[in-house]
Amino acid sequence: MRKTLFAAVAVAMMATPALAQSYKFVIVPKAMNNPFFDFARDGCLKRAKELGNIECIYKGPVEHEPATQAQIIQDFVTQKVDGLAISVADVAAMTKSIAAASAAGIPVITFDSDAPGSKRIAYIGTNNKEFGTALGKQLLKLRPDGGKYAMISGGPGAENLAERVNGVREALKGSKWSEVPGSPSFCNDDPALGVQQMTDLRTATPDLAAIIPVGGWPMFAPEGFKAFASKSKKDIDAGKFTLVVADTLRMQLELLKEGYANGLVGQRPFEMGEKAMDTLLAIKKGEKVSDIIYTGLDIVTKENVAKMLK
Structure with a gap:
């Protein structure tokens, strides 16, 4: 009887799919009072919800302050989050911050603004x-x-x-x-x-x-x-x-x-937020990602502005 019970439990465990590992990914804008980055936040939140095993955390300086951005990133490194997507306010400062995150085993990508000489793994955004x-x-x-x-x-x-x-x-x-x-x-x-x-x-x-x-x-x-x-x-x-x-x-x-x-x-900041989540997840899974991921441009004049507003 006991053997039969153990066997049934083993079969049930094998039949139940393993829960996907969950991750905390952070998107760090240059400034939170810049409405451009609200769209990157919204894209991040939407994609995280779709994926199900991702928590999108959105935090940056209220205003454009590179020193504050560096401190926020250091705080997340201390918290040992699973990945960072950064819009680089100052290349020199962020190169150091990215190196610190990388040394702590935290993958870093950039979006919107790059630090190409740093240890970031990929850049997502505009050419x-x-x-x-x-x-x-x-x-x-x-x-x-x-x-x-x-x-x-x-x-x-x-x-x-x-x-x-x-x-x-x-x-x-x-x-x-x-x-x-x-x-x-x-x-x-x-x-x-x-x-x-x-x-x-x-x-x-x-x-x-x-x-x-x-x-x-x-x-x-x-x-x-x-x-x-x-x-x-x-x-x-x-x-x-x-x-x-x-x-x-x-x-x-x-x-x-x-x-x-x-x-x-x-530009297409909403897509930047979406692709940031996809890219960080791929990195955590050990998959190879492109070094540069461009999201495209939109040219708007009085002739097509009504269409864009729709």
């Missing part, structure tokens, strides 16, 4: 050089006549933003466009400061013909951006002043539709 080139080409298509232009960037230590700036310059090289001295200005991912810098640039160079923010920061303060653009609305409508802005969040699409900008070039 930032192509992104900048697309912004420059958009301006060139809208205004082949050229003029003076300026750029607004985020943090000076961010590799992805430096690549975008170089892409814009490469696209406009040899054209009738010339960059004003002091460009780009750095808003440190602060939307209000981004709007103020646009005003300052317009004041400093009255004949400024275009501004290209290589991130969506000024538009992330929609009322402030609208107030700025309203003062130049006649010039925008007449083709004398052009605004080509990075990213395609809903608030930006609405501003474009209302005529407060001329064009947008967008």
Whole structure:
């Protein structure tokens, strides 16, 4: 009787599938007050729920503060989480943080902003050089006549933003466009400061013909951006002043539709969050992953903005 019972239990155990191992993966943005990263968070949460054995933890500095980001990562290393996906605010600082995580046996990938010389295993996001080139080409298509232009960037230590700036310059090289001295200005991912810098640039160079923010920061303060653009609305409508802005969040699409900008070039942060979970899980399973995983771009003008809003 006892042998029969043991045999039945053994058969039942063999027939019951083993529960999948659960993991805690962390997605660390540059700044949590940047709505761009909300989409990466949402993609991470959605994919974690679909996978079932993943917990997506979303935490970063409230504002763009590389030192705070490094401390947050160190805290997660101490907690021995199962994987980290980081949008790199400062390459030098994050290279050290990534090395510390790697030494602790925690796999690290980057998303949105890379640290290519670090010990990260993969990068997920935009080809930032192509992104900048697309912004420059958009301006060139809208205004082949050229003029003076300026750029607004985020943090000076961010590799992805430096690549975008170089892409814009490469696209406009040899054209009738010339960059004003002091460009780009750095808003440190602060939307209000981004709007103020646009005003300052317009004041400093009255004949400024275009501004290209290589991130969506000024538009992330929609009322402030609208107030700025309203003062130049006649010039925008007449083709004398052009605004080509990075990213395609809903608030930006609405501003474009209302005529407060001329064009947008967008990324796909939701996909970045999704793919971050897939990639970290694959690494934990011992699978080989691609070093670079690009998520693509979207070009938006007044002709297709209504479609994008749907």
